[in-house]
Each structure stands twice: as structure tokens, then as C-alpha cells.
Amino acid sequence: MTRALHFLRSGRLAWRDREPSRIEDERDAVVRPFVAGRCDGDTVPIHRPVSRAMQLGMAIGAIDPVVGSICGSVPFKGPFGIGHECVAEVVAVGSAVTTLHVGQRVVVPRAVSCGSCAPCRSGLTSKCATTTRATLAAFGFGAACGPWGGMVADTFRVPFADHMPVPVPAGVPLLRVAAASDNLADAWRCVVPPLAEREGGSVLVLGGGAKSIGLYAAGLAVAHGAGQVDYVDDDAGRRDIAESFGARAVTRPDGRYDIVVEATSSASGLRRALRALAPGGVCTAVGYYVATGTRVPLMHMYATDATLRVGVSHAQPLGHHSGRAASRSGMLHDFHVVSSLEVQVPEAEVGSGCEDAAMSWLGAVVRRRMVTTYVTAASRVAATVTSPSGRALWLPPRPTRGAVRAPRPKRASPSSEDAVPAMSG
Incomplete structure (x- = not known):
């Protein structure tokens, strides 16, 4: 028997025995994770008893019903295998696998994808037409996202192994890519492609909800030549980290910005981010805005010629870039890794x-x-x-x-506008 870490209910995780992972299809691989990341979004069910409240919210129309297709009709109802960020060692490969070998170190993306369907060929691997039964096929989210289990386990099976795992580039310290399965790739897409279109552009990061994503974004923006990087957060520790990456910690936005990363995971933060855009600017929102009616200032966006990007990240194609970016930037120096201990x-x-x-x-x-x-x-x-x-x-x-x-953190008192639990992916 092998073990996997399971979420039982808020504040409770447990190790559960299960059958050893094995090759079920000639295109499979079996991997042994040895560095596991905790996504910012994992903290919601771990530390807050949100399942029944979110079920009620969907029943009365306060929460979008698509949440149920991702997290279950009773969202985050345990038990289920948890964890969807890891670096792993390949321990077995199917007979049809040609690009991986036993002993190779890889990042496994959170979303399960085939690599050959139309969405995958377009880079939309989180919307794979082959693996997705409802809204998302992913590790660590429970049965609504498929039978894949969690990544915090002795071993687990990875389908479509010639496509899914991303080999860790030579010379990249493994702890630096602990979150490349999701959060690091999410931060990369927020700032690196927009900066390529706006050389030397100014960047604002509103942090605090998606904690590590905001910090990764700040560090990546500095490393990729942003002319100005401002970081807003009410947490002094995170502000210090952002400043250590070369960003400027400020109490409020200072002027208008070409690129804004909305990582507060709140409706009010989203509106603040959009109003901070310079003409032609782009805002990427990385939170889960689960309410059915999240207001945005459309007329202001029209007048500013602003772009809002919101949606699941596609870590598999981004993983090849984000790992190298983390290595090149030096923002995650040894033993001071934003998302590792x-x-x-x-x-x-x-x-x-x-x-x-x-x-x-x-x-x-x-x-x-x-x-x-x-x-x-x-x-x-x-x-x-x-x-x-x-x-x-x-x-x-x-x-x-x-x-x-799990210890329960102190809770902030949300405004009525942001009363729905804030989450991030």
C-alpha cells in the first residue's frame, strides 16, 4: 500500500492508504513527488468551513453554479486527495512514452490535458476536450474534477506523459519551481507577455488574496525589465519580500499603470485595479470571483481603452517559460523561496x-x-x-x-460587497 494526503474537512487532513499507482495506459507515467507546493486557493477549505455556506450560496443564487462543477455540489466536501503543485521524479513510463525516462525530474501541471485536441493545440490545456468532463480536469480538487487524486502522495499516475510533465531545466534549483504547476505559471502570464508588448511598462500588483501569485508577479516584472513595479498589500512581511525583489511597496496606487495584477481576490480590488490602468492598459485578475454579480466599471474601461483578462491559467505551455524565468531572475534565491519551506x-x-x-x-x-x-x-x-x-x-x-x-488564522472582517469567500487558483 501507498499513502496520499486527504482533505477531510476544514482544519483536518489525514494520510490514507491506497493501492500503488501503476501504468494503466501505454501513454502513462508514474511519478514520485518530493517537493509539494500549497496553492493560495488551498487555504480556503483548509482554514475556513466554507462547504455548506457555498452550497447555500449556490442554492439562493449568490454564488455562480459553475463553482459546483469545479468543487462539487457541496464545495470542498471531503474526503479527497489534496495538492496540485509538485516537482516529481519519474519512476515508471508506459511503452508508448518516448520523451521521458525513469529518474527524470519534472513539474506536473495541475490541469490534466491530452495535448492533441483543439483546445490543447491552441494552448488552452486547462480546457482539454479529451479529459474535461464538466469544467476542469485537475489534480487535487476532488471528484468533480476527475479521478486523478492529489499530488501530495507517495506516487501518482500522470496520463499523456509525452505531453503533460514539464522537465525541469538543467541548473534550475528544484525549490524554485515548486509552484510552477500553477501559481508561478499564473504569475508569469500576468506580467511577462504584457511586458513583451509594452517594453519598460509600469506594473502595479494588488496583493493579499493570492499571496504567492502577487509576489511572483512582482519579482517577474522586475526581472523582465518593467520601468516601475509598485506592490500594494496590507501585510508588512509580504511588502518586505516584494521590496527584496526590487519592487516598490506603496500604500496605494501611484498614478496609472500599463499592467495591473489583481491578486486581492475581491470585487472591490478588481474595480480598484481597473481604475488604475493607463490608456490601453491590461489587467489580469487571478482570483476566483464566485459571486453571480461582480460589478466592474465598464464605462471607465471603455473610456480608458482597458483590457481585463480573467480565466484559468494554462500551466502546461507556460511551465516551459516560467521555470527558466525563475532561474534567470534570481528572485527566488536559495532558502528564501517565495513558496517553499x-x-x-x-x-x-x-x-x-x-x-x-x-x-x-x-x-x-x-x-x-x-x-x-x-x-x-x-x-x-x-x-x-x-x-x-x-x-x-x-x-x-x-x-x-x-x-x-490546521491552525486557524485570524479572519479579517469582509465588507458586505466581498462577503463571499475569496479564493485564488
């Missing part, structure tokens, strides 16, 4: 240390005895565990307790 433990402490890795994946503080702990300032959104010999020890044996309890 590394814990080094003695061999004798492997059992307890690995259990703490699950705790750190939940955003908890690592409390057990360790040789060295490297902690990021960006909410500890990924974790890996290694021994002094360098052996990867991420996945723990069964904890002595049946589940790991």
Missing part, C-alpha cells in the same frame, strides 16, 4: 520531522527539534524534508494521530 532533520528524527512537514504544508510553524530550519516570509506555502545525507523524506509514515489539525 525546507526543513532539515537528523536521520533519527525522520518520523517526527516528516509529520511536521505535513504541518508546515498547512502553514503551521515547525515545532519539533531540527538541525536547521529555513523559513520563508511568504506564509510557508510549500514544504520538503531532507536528511543530512540529502535523501528526500517529504512523505511521512502514518502519524500517531489519525489526522493533522
Whole structure:
């Protein structure tokens, strides 16, 4: 038997036994994840009991029913395998696979895609016509997104292996691409293509909801030659990180911007972002705006000739670019990775240390005895565990307790306009 981490309900995760992953189709691969990222959106069901509230919201028309096609008719109802960002080692390949080999390190995109249908050929891999039954086919979202399970597991099966996994380029530290399955690629599409069309353009990032995406976007904008990068966030720690990347932390937008990244995941933040655009500017919104009626200033956009881009990111085609960008930019230097936390433990402490890795994946503080702990300032959104010999020890044996309890963060009081839970992908 092998193990996979399952979401049970708000505040509760548990390791569950399951049959070993195996090749089911000649085009499959089986991979062993050893660095796992926690998406900004994972924090919503982990830390907030949103399932019944969102079910009621869909029933009364306050939440768009498409949410049910992604998260289930009772959104985020456990148990289901969790996690959709990882770096993994290929451990087996099907007889028809020609581009991967055993031992290769790869990033596995969150969305499951075939690579050959019309949407995939157009770069819309998150809308694959072959794998998508309803709205999205993806790892780590539960049965509504398909039978793929989560990525925080001993091993898992990857279909269409000649297309899906993205090999990690030589020389790229693996922790730097821990979030390339989703969040890093999402940030890349927000700033790098628009900057290619607006050389030296000004960039504004409104952060706080999609925490790591906003920070990645700020760092990428600096690395790709933006003339000005302003970062707005009410969290001092994230402002410090943005400044360490070369961005300017400000309390409010200063003027008008060619490119705006809306990462507050709020309706009010979206309107603020659109009103901050310079003529001909583009705003990319990376949150989940689940309410059925999210107001936007269309007349202002018309007068400004503004563009709003909102939609799922397509990590598979972007993964080839975002990993190299992270390596080139240097914004994610070793042991200060925006979306990673590394814990080094003695061999004798492997059992307890690995259990703490699950705790750190939940955003908890690592409390057990360790040789060295490297902690990021960006909410500890990924974790890996290694021994002094360098052996990867991420996945723990069964904890002595049946589940790991997640600490509940302090909640801000939302305005009535933004009362629907804010999420990000």
C-alpha cells in the first residue's frame, strides 16, 4: 500500500492508504513527488468551513453554479486527495512514452490535458476536450474534477506523459519551481507577455488574496525589465519580500499603470485595479470571483481603452517559460523561496520531522527539534524534508494521530460587497 494526503474537512487532513499507482495506459507515467507546493486557493477549505455556506450560496443564487462543477455540489466536501503543485521524479513510463525516462525530474501541471485536441493545440490545456468532463480536469480538487487524486502522495499516475510533465531545466534549483504547476505559471502570464508588448511598462500588483501569485508577479516584472513595479498589500512581511525583489511597496496606487495584477481576490480590488490602468492598459485578475454579480466599471474601461483578462491559467505551455524565468531572475534565491519551506532533520528524527512537514504544508510553524530550519516570509506555502545525507523524506509514515489539525488564522472582517469567500487558483 501507498499513502496520499486527504482533505477531510476544514482544519483536518489525514494520510490514507491506497493501492500503488501503476501504468494503466501505454501513454502513462508514474511519478514520485518530493517537493509539494500549497496553492493560495488551498487555504480556503483548509482554514475556513466554507462547504455548506457555498452550497447555500449556490442554492439562493449568490454564488455562480459553475463553482459546483469545479468543487462539487457541496464545495470542498471531503474526503479527497489534496495538492496540485509538485516537482516529481519519474519512476515508471508506459511503452508508448518516448520523451521521458525513469529518474527524470519534472513539474506536473495541475490541469490534466491530452495535448492533441483543439483546445490543447491552441494552448488552452486547462480546457482539454479529451479529459474535461464538466469544467476542469485537475489534480487535487476532488471528484468533480476527475479521478486523478492529489499530488501530495507517495506516487501518482500522470496520463499523456509525452505531453503533460514539464522537465525541469538543467541548473534550475528544484525549490524554485515548486509552484510552477500553477501559481508561478499564473504569475508569469500576468506580467511577462504584457511586458513583451509594452517594453519598460509600469506594473502595479494588488496583493493579499493570492499571496504567492502577487509576489511572483512582482519579482517577474522586475526581472523582465518593467520601468516601475509598485506592490500594494496590507501585510508588512509580504511588502518586505516584494521590496527584496526590487519592487516598490506603496500604500496605494501611484498614478496609472500599463499592467495591473489583481491578486486581492475581491470585487472591490478588481474595480480598484481597473481604475488604475493607463490608456490601453491590461489587467489580469487571478482570483476566483464566485459571486453571480461582480460589478466592474465598464464605462471607465471603455473610456480608458482597458483590457481585463480573467480565466484559468494554462500551466502546461507556460511551465516551459516560467521555470527558466525563475532561474534567470534570481528572485527566488536559495532558502528564501517565495513558496517553499525546507526543513532539515537528523536521520533519527525522520518520523517526527516528516509529520511536521505535513504541518508546515498547512502553514503551521515547525515545532519539533531540527538541525536547521529555513523559513520563508511568504506564509510557508510549500514544504520538503531532507536528511543530512540529502535523501528526500517529504512523505511521512502514518502519524500517531489519525489526522493533522490546521491552525486557524485570524479572519479579517469582509465588507458586505466581498462577503463571499475569496479564493485564488
